[in-house]
Amino acid sequence: MTRLSAITPSGHAHIGNHLGALRRWARDGGPGDLYFVSDLHAMTVSYNPPRLRALTRELLAVLVAEGIDPARLFVQSDLVRELGALSWVLECTCSYGEAARMTQFKAKGGGTGARLGLLTYPVLMAADILLQGADSVPVGDDQTQHVELARVLARRFNSTFGEVFVVPSATTPPTAARVRDLAAPERKMSKSTRDAAGVVFVLDNPDLIRRKLSRAVTDSYDVVAYRPEKQPGVANLLEIYAACVGVSPREVEFRTYGELKTAVADAVIEELRPLREKVIELLADPAELDRIRKDGAERARDRAAHRLDSALRLAGV
Ligand code: ADP
Ligand code: NA
Numbered sequence: 001m002t003r004l005s006a007i008t009p010s011g012h013a014h015i016g017n018h019l020g021a022l023r024r025w026a027r028d029g030g031p032g033d034l035y036f037v038s039d040l041h042a043m044t045v046s047y048n049p050p051r052l053r054a055l056t057r058e059l060l061a062v063l064v065a066e067g068i069d070p071a072r073l074f075v076q077s078d079l080v081r082e083l084g085a086l087s088w089v090l091e092c093t094c095s096y097g098e099a100a101r102m103t104q105f106k107a108k109g110g111g112t113g114a115r116l117g118l119l120t121y122p123v124l125m126a127a128d129i130l131l132q133g134a135d136s137v138p139v140g141d142d143q144t145q146h147v148e149l150a151r152v153l154a155r156r157f158n159s160t161f162g163e164v165f166v167v168p169s170a171t172t173p174p175t176a177a178r179v180r181d182l183a184a185p186e187r188k189m190s191k192s193t194r195d196a197a198g199v200v201f202v203l204d205n206p207d208l209i210r211r212k213l214s215r216a217v218t219d220s221y222d223v224v225a226y227r228p229e230k231q232p233g234v235a236n237l238l239e240i241y242a243a244c245v246g247v248s249p250r251e252v253e254f255r256t257y258g259e260l261k262t263a264v265a266d267a268v269i270e271e272l273r274p275l276r277e278k279v280i281e282l283l284a285d286p287a288e289l290d291r292i293r294k295d296g297a298e299r300a301r302d303r304a305a306h307r308l309d310s311a312l313r314l315a316g317v
Helices: 015-028 051-067 075-090 096-100 102-106 118-132 140-158 208-214 232-247 257-283 287-315
Strands: 004-007 033-037 073-074 136-138 169-171
Touching: 004 015, 004 136, 015 075, 015 232, 015 257, 033 051, 033 140, 033 287, 051 073, 051 257, 051 287, 075 118, 075 140, 075 287, 096 118, 102 118, 102 140, 102 257, 118 140, 118 287, 136 140, 136 232, 208 257, 232 257, 257 287
Parallel strands: 004 033, 033 073, 136 169
Antiparallel strands: none
């Protein structure tokens, strides 16, 4: 079985990415699983090219530092020629209506002024999946429609031109922590949030982590209780703490918010310390990171080559 997962370099990796996804990718990954940094997807909205390049490199370093097997890891744009070719073939099998009905297009501000790439990136995503021969794509609710499109396009290609593609399915990832923004607990912690006051990044130093946690939004109940509806800020802190130390948020007890925040800061600093050290080490050795990236790219291109060749030939080009 091949499960395919990706992370978009739309910002720096944060503790939500780590606790909710990356840590699990490293721990539970099977021998067939694949992971990539989806830098081409970051181009669908306004972006800065040098920053994109730096974030892509940093995220690759984070994934390696998490302990993901470098042989299962690649950067999407290293396959830009292959993906460009297959995307075109798939776009020519996909109707405008099928692309336009993707709810993410509207959710991300899609309209007549949006980049065409924002409309067509689900087709690029289908190419990502189909080129690697992934049979399972663990995704959240916001992405199931895209995997469904990949499924439709794979079936359509196979029945129209000839059997080439594995038909993928969207699978539900195991439940993990949903970390919310410390400064605005009504929303999830996200890489692309402009105001970073409530976002703890993997590369934040301990002092900064302490400062962000000391300013975390709580409430006026003044009781440390796990009540996500009534006390979202406090519940978020309890969840972060619990995920770091490996307990359930309900069994955590602290007397005051001050005590809670100090404990969460200590736990987060300890949780991130080895990861941060390893990322810094990797970023300080560009040749090693380049070697990892090149090797991953070669493997990914090798996995893609025969499917792309067959698809182009069967499509008549
Ligand atoms: P972001 O929203 O920070 O840009 P992505 O959408 O790139 O993150 O998601 C990368 C992975 O990290 C996904 O598997 C996603 O479920 C997970 N993830 C993102 N934000 C959080 C969060 N706040 N809490 C838990 N997991 C998260
Ligand atoms: Na994002």
